[in-house]
Amino acid sequence: MAQKILAIISLWLHLTFILVSSPFLLGVIGKTKAFFAGKWGPPLFQPYYDIAKLLRKGCVYSTTTTWIFRAAPMIALAAVLVSGFLVPMGGFNAPAQFWGDVILFVYLFALARFFIILAALDTGSSFEGIGASREATFSCLSEVALFLNFTALALISKNLSITGLVGGGVSLPWQIIGPALTLVVISFFLILLCENSRIPVDDPATHLELTMIHEVMVLDHSGVDLAYILYGGAVKLFVLGSFLMAILIPFKTQNIFMDTGIFCSGMTGLAVAIGVIESVMARLRLNRVPYFLISAVIFAVFALIITLVRGGH
Amino acid sequence: MNLFLTSWYVLMAASFLMLLSARVKKICGYLFLSSLIFSCLTGLVSAIHVLCFNTPEVFRPHWQFPFGEFYIGIDALSAFFLLLFFVLMLAAGIYGYGYLRDYAGKRSLGAHYCLYHWLSASIMLTLVAKNAVLFLIGWELMTVSAYFLITFYDEKESVRKAGYIYLIATHTGTFCLLAMFLLMGSRAGSMNFDQMMAVPFSPSLVVVLFILALIGFGVKAGFIPLHIWLPHAHPAAPSHISALLSGAVIKIGIYGLIRFILIVKHFPLGCGILLLVIGAVSGVGGVLYALGQHEIKKLLAYHSIENIGIITLGLGMGMMGQAFNQDTVAFIGYAGALLHVFNHAVFKGLLFLSAGSVIRTTHTGEIDHMGGLLKMLPWTGYLFLVGSLSICGLPFFNGFISEWLVYQALLGGVFHFDIHGIIFSCLGVASLALIGGLAAYCFAKAFGAIFLGKNRSKEDCHYKESSFVLCGPMVGLAVICAWIGLFPSMMVSFSLQAAQAIMGITVPLGMEETILDPLLKVTSVLWIAVFIFAILFILKKSLLKTRPVRETETWSCGYAMPSSRMQYTASSFAAPVLRIFRTLLVFQIKTPKPKKHFPAETSLSSSVLDASEYLFFRPILYLIKKLSRKLNWIQSGHTQRYLLYIFFFLLTLLIWKLH
Numbered sequence: 001m002a003q004k005i006l007a008i009i010s011l012w013l014h015l016t017f018i019l020v021s022s023p024f025l026l027g028v029i030g031k032t033k034a035f036f037a038g039k040w041g042p043p044l045f046q047p048y049y050d051i052a053k054l055l056r057k058g059c060v061y062s063t064t065t066t067w068i069f070r071a072a073p074m075i076a077l078a079a080v081l082v083s084g085f086l087v088p089m090g091g092f093n094a095p096a097q098f099w100g101d102v103i104l105f106v107y108l109f110a111l112a113r114f115f116i117i118l119a120a121l122d123t124g125s126s127f128e129g130i131g132a133s134r135e136a137t138f139s140c141l142s143e144v145a146l147f148l149n150f151t152a153l154a155l156i157s158k159n160l161s162i163t164g165l166v167g168g169g170v171s172l173p174w175q176i177i178g179p180a181l182t183l184v185v186i187s188f189f190l191i192l193l194c195e196n197s198r199i200p201v202d203d204p205a206t207h208l209e210l211t212m213i214h215e216v217m218v219l220d221h222s223g224v225d226l227a228y229i230l231y232g233g234a235v236k237l238f239v240l241g242s243f244l245m246a247i248l249i250p251f252k253t254q255n256i257f258m259d260t261g262i263f264c265s266g267m268t269g270l271a272v273a274i275g276v277i278e279s280v281m282a283r284l285r286l287n288r289v290p291y292f293l294i295s296a297v298i299f300a301v302f303a304l305i306i307t308l309v310r311g312g313h
Numbered sequence: 314m315n316l317f318l319t320s321w322y323v324l325m326a327a328s329f330l331m332l333l334s335a336r337v338k339k340i341c342g343y344l345f346l347s348s349l350i351f352s353c354l355t356g357l358v359s360a361i362h363v364l365c366f367n368t369p370e371v372f373r374p375h376w377q378f379p380f381g382e383f384y385i386g387i388d389a390l391s392a393f394f395l396l397l398f399f400v401l402m403l404a405a406g407i408y409g410y411g412y413l414r415d416y417a418g419k420r421s422l423g424a425h426y427c428l429y430h431w432l433s434a435s436i437m438l439t440l441v442a443k444n445a446v447l448f449l450i451g452w453e454l455m456t457v458s459a460y461f462l463i464t465f466y467d468e469k470e471s472v473r474k475a476g477y478i479y480l481i482a483t484h485t486g487t488f489c490l491l492a493m494f495l496l497m498g499s500r501a502g503s504m505n506f507d508q509m510m511a512v513p514f515s516p517s518l519v520v521v522l523f524i525l526a527l528i529g530f531g532v533k534a535g536f537i538p539l540h541i542w543l544p545h546a547h548p549a550a551p552s553h554i555s556a557l558l559s560g561a562v563i564k565i566g567i568y569g570l571i572r573f574i575l576i577v578k579h580f581p582l583g584c585g586i587l588l589l590v591i592g593a594v595s596g597v598g599g600v601l602y603a604l605g606q607h608e609i610k611k612l613l614a615y616h617s618i619e620n621i622g623i624i625t626l627g628l629g630m631g632m633m634g635q636a637f638n639q640d641t642v643a644f645i646g647y648a649g650a651l652l653h654v655f656n657h658a659v660f661k662g663l664l665f666l667s668a669g670s671v672i673r674t675t676h677t678g679e680i681d682h683m684g685g686l687l688k689m690l691p692w693t694g695y696l697f698l699v700g701s702l703s704i705c706g707l708p709f710f711n712g713f714i715s716e717w718l719v720y721q722a723l724l725g726g727v728f729h730f731d732i733h734g735i736i737f738s739c740l741g742v743a744s745l746a747l748i749g750g751l752a753a754y755c756f757a758k759a760f761g762a763i764f765l766g767k768n769r770s771k772e773d774c775h776y777k778e779s780s781f782v783l784c785g786p787m788v789g790l791a792v793i794c795a796w797i798g799l800f801p802s803m804m805v806s807f808s809l810q811a812a813q814a815i816m817g818i819t820v821p822l823g824m825e826e827t828i829l830d831p832l833l834k835v836t837s838v839l840w841i842a843v844f845i846f847a848i849l850f851i852l853k854k855s856l857l858k859t860r861p862v863r864e865t866e867t868w869s870c871g872y873a874m875p876s877s878r879m880q881y882t883a884s885s886f887a888a889p890v891l892r893i894f895r896t897l898l899v900f901q902i903k904t905p906k907p908k909k910h911f912p913a914e915t916s917l918s919s920s921v922l923d924a925s926e927y928l929f930f931r932p933i934l935y936l937i938k939k940l941s942r943k944l945n946w947i948q949s950g951h952t953q954r955y956l957l958y959i960f961f962f963l964l965t966l967l968i969w970k971l972h
Contacts, residue, residue, distance in 0.1 A: 011841070055856060056856070056860075057860065058857065058860035058861035058862055058863070059857060059860070059862050059863075060862075060863045060864075060865055061862070061863070061864050061865075062864070062865065062866060062867040062868070063864050063865065063866065063867075064685070064766060064767055064866075064867050065867075066687050066688060066765070068687070068698075068765065074846055074849040074850055074853065075846060077845075077849060078842045078843075078845040078846040078849060079708075079842060081842075081845055082838055082839075082841055082842040082845065085838065085841070086838075096834065096837075096838050096841075098830070098831040098834040098835075099827075099830075099831045100717065100720070100721055100724070100831050101831070101834075101835075103717055103720050103721075104708065104717075104835050104838065106746075107706065107707060107708050107713060107749075108708060108842075110705070110707060110749065110750070110753055111707045111708055111709075113753075114702070114705065114707060114753050114757060117757045117761070118757060118760065118761060118765065121757070121760075121761030121762075121765045121766060121881075121886075122761075122765040122766065123766070123867045123868075124684070124685070124765070124766030124767045124867055124877065124880050125867045125868065125869055125875075125880075126869075126879050126880055126881050127869070127870060128881075129761075129880060129881020129885070129886060130881060132757070132761070132881075132886070133881065133885070133886045133887075133888070133889055134889060136753070136754040136757055136758075136886075136890070137754070137889040137890045137893070139750060140747065140750030140751050140753075140754055140890060141750075141893075143746050143747070143749065143750040144743055144746045144747045144750065146746070147742055147743065147745075147746035148739070148742070148743055148746075151724065151727055151739055151742050154724060154727060154728070155727060155728075155735075158728065160724055219868055219870075220867060220868055223857075223860070224852075224853045224856050224857060225853075228849065228853075287892075290893050297743075304739055308732060308735060308736075
């Protein structure tokens with residue numbers, strides 16, 4: 001019984017931690033971009049204000065839409081939040097960990113994406129159709145890269161749960177298998193940029209509909225729905241980022257506060273890195289994006305090969 | 314066994330009675346429904362009995378015929394396939410009864426119902442046969458009765474053509490099966506499966522047999538490149554028959570392959586690898602072709618090929634696991650493949666039935682002419698959505714559970730095999746991931762184009778939802794999808810039972826728990842997701858209570874006159890991904906040459922052609938046709954000449970034998 005209560009408490013702690021800290025990354029990215037542009041920029045907590053503002057607004061629905069349009073933001077946010085339960089975050093162990101949870105992790109993202117795409121098609125707008133089509137195309141490739149990365153990590157750590165793969169006291173052998181891990185990190189970073197629709201795959205700042213991918217899909221959402229979608233995006237970035245952090249920071253100090261502190265500074269560093277990339281790079285031409293993703297696949301394949309050779313098989 | 318035989322007799326008796334009473338439509342229809350329900354329920358009980366108590370049953374009345382014997386038995390493997398077959402047969406049959414009511418008086422439904430029962434009875438016979446000749450008899454009866462069911466709309470030329478392609482393709486397969494069984498039988502000295510199992514086959518013979526089995530069963534199952542009959546036959550048939558074809562008939566090919574694996578048992582590693590590669594190719598190829606289709610049933614037919622690919626990936630892992638002596642991997646591989654067989658039958662049945670309901674109301678299969686049907690056909694639409702979510706392997710539904718098991722087997726291979734095994738397992742993981750992503754893409758396209766947005770052909774159209782007889786069976790199938798997705802333990806243990814029958818050893822102690830434990834945790838995580846969804850829903854409701862909620866036109870970036878023709882079509886939706894894989898596909902773009910100096914009208918049509926049909930089979934068949942024309946002089950049409958041929962043939966035989 002006591003164990004059950006502890007499990008529930010850890011679940012709530014995890015959820016609160018994700019909910020509270022995820023929009024912060026967006027704020028850091030915005031601040032970094034403003035710094036590069038020589039501006040003061042919006043405050044760090046601007047994403048929180050945005051979400052709070054949207055939550056207090058009414059909604060406008062298209063007469064074309066159905067129940068799917070209204071449910072999709074909630075389904076997407078719920079799926080992404082639950083996927084966060086599978087990933088350890090600094091001092092917080094993953095509340096749910098079991099053999100093969102990586103598969104569930106990927107498929108929860110797929111579920112969220114599927115419904116957002118359906119919601120885009122539900123409006124009957126050609127702009128949103130374009131966005132949905134592009135999002136679906138790129139996610140196919142990034143899913144392959146993601147699974148190959150997981151396979152490489154599974155070969156290294158001989159485990160199949162996310163905690164066993166990257167965190168939870170099992171330190172990854174950077175000395176022995178460093179090159180492979182570096183490749184995994186690079187590949188994973190590329191996937192992260194794609195999945196969160198950042199430059200160079202997609203530009204979250206432009207409002208020219210024809211060049212956008214993710215933004216154009218949510219043109220018709222408003223009010224609470226838009227807030228959920230923004231929140232979902234932030235949580236997705238946070239969850240994938242914390243996965244990357246768990247690979248990059250392979251040790252634990254056994255002090256919860258210390259671990260969480262290291263984790264948080266790592267995440268801030270990641271956000272700064274994304275901000276720097278957004279400031280110094282241009283968006284890729286759309287027909288180049290598949291090459292970008294295929295390079296992520298190839299990095300993962302090389303990581304696999306190195307692991308196989310070094311792993312003594 | 315008695316229950317099974319009762320079910321079989323009832324089907325056969327009812328089929329003859331229906332022929333006799335074909336004139337009295339009411340009686341014929343009720344006879345069909347009552348015999349269908351009765352024999353499905355008794356059959357289901359007999360199959361579940363075998364699976365629950367793990368008691369194989371045999372029936373051997375010592376009734377011999379040339380080379381064969383009436384010898385049937387239900388082991389766990391047969392029972393598993395019978396289970397899925399009865400579920401699908403019941404749903405498709407009831408649906409078919411409602412679907413065909415429009416044709417009462419115009420066509421002889423009695424013959425159709427009779428053939429439906431014949432198809433069911435022959436599939437049942439094939440699944441329980443323990444003698445090769447009996448198996449082939451059932452197999453042929455199934456092929457022929459399916460042919461007549463496919464060509465229901467035989468006034469259309471395309472339907473007759475599809476029927477011919479089906480008949481020729483499957484008979485080519487049967488030829489290979491005949492050769493295979495004769496080889497095995499001559500080595501074993503008997504056509505009974507039991508004797509064949511007792512004989513060790515030499516490794517080179519095993520390879521030959523395996524290739525023959527792959528072709529023979531692969532044609533039926535739809536392995537790429539032998540799949541060409543599927544995309545023709547599925548759209549031609551009435552929808553409930555398509556559901557049965559895709560859900561049951563092609564699975565008999567898989568059943569045959571598994572039965573063959575069970576009989577021969579010891580395979581070299583290469584066979585498992587070959588099967589894995591075939592699975593990967595069929596899976597990725599099937600879903601890519603599906604993306605290129607704009608006809609709903611053709612799209613679903615290609616998805617059957619994709620799912621056969623996933624099943625074959627699991628079977629390949631099972632065989633590789635056996636070759637590496639890794640029983641756990643083999644068990645999970647076989648169990649995953651079998652569970653996917655069951656799941657595919659259920660969700661593909663559901664998809665075909667709901668597609669049929671759409672076609673029945675809109676009178677078209679072109680998805681680019683549809684749109685916005687969810688508002689008019691809510692039941693059909695949401696049931697199609699359930700089917701789509703299941704087939705994409707998304708959580709909450711059954712496809713996820715079986716794909717999960719196949720992933721477990723593949724990743725198990727990564728852990729436990731040697732370097733060759735690991736490389737191929739990684740290939741399997743990558744292809745399964747690609748299949749998953751592309752399938753989700755394709756069903757977003759299909760569901761989006763058919764049910765969402767606005768209707769593309771008519772601005773204001775009013776369709777009526779299908780009746781209860783059509784929706785009822787679909788609801789049943791959808792419930793099974795969700796039930797397995799949320800409470801997987803029973804079906805997983807059933808598929809382990811069947812895997813046990815394939816391997817010939819019992820499941821190691823505690824293995825069922827190690828497989829089921831993560832799955833139960835998955836479902837508990839999913840329940841948390843439902844809980845969070847509920848919280849978000851309540852939050853939204855309470856926030857919007859005091860706020861204005863307006864309804865208006867879709868925002869089209871300031872354009873004042875949006876029309877439904879401006880929507881993104883299914884073909885443009887799929888275009889970006891097809892462009893990435895353009896080297897693997899054959900595109901055909903037709904546009905007429907501009908006429909006169911100021912051409913007013915023009916058109917453009919693009920389609921994705923089937924490479925194996927257009928680049929492989931057509932040239933070969935063309936060559937055969939050309940060669941056989943050269944031999945035309947043999948066929949003179951004079952009876953005397955034919956008698957002469959026979960005489961010479963007998964003479965040569967005589968000389969050869971006396972020599």
